[in-house]
Amino acid sequence: MMPNDVPDPDLPDILLVDDDLAEAKAVRQALTAAGITHPVLHLLRPEDALRLLRLDPGLAPDRVLLILAARVARRDGDRLMAALAGNPRLACVPVHILTGPEDSGAAVCPDGAGRLRLDRVGEDLRAVLPGLQARPRADEAALPVA
8 A cells, every 4th residue: 555545444354365475465466556555454364364354353244355365265165155154243244266367267166255357356356346335334234214
């Protein structure tokens, strides 16, 4: 993030789970190039993401986007999706799988997960963001309608 950039409060917190440091750096650079200057928290393992989502009071599950590298999704995607779905507080967390252009989305993406292509991750995320921003926040959903 550049010194004068201010994260957009309407953007979700982005958690990137990728065990390849070079790929994670490329994702951050692609997002910045696409004008997405919101911070990205890089984690190496899905267990770390689950632990963070369960324990960090500063991360509201309804304001998080979880991006998994395809390698991580192949290895642990179904287990992660089941853990999220089995926790009422975390079931709302959207998951997108970061794939290469050669990956078949159906073969890589667990049920319920979206797909972001590595070679166009910035553009793909830009296309997904309006739907994520339209989700009601938990604190807004609890407000009575006048």
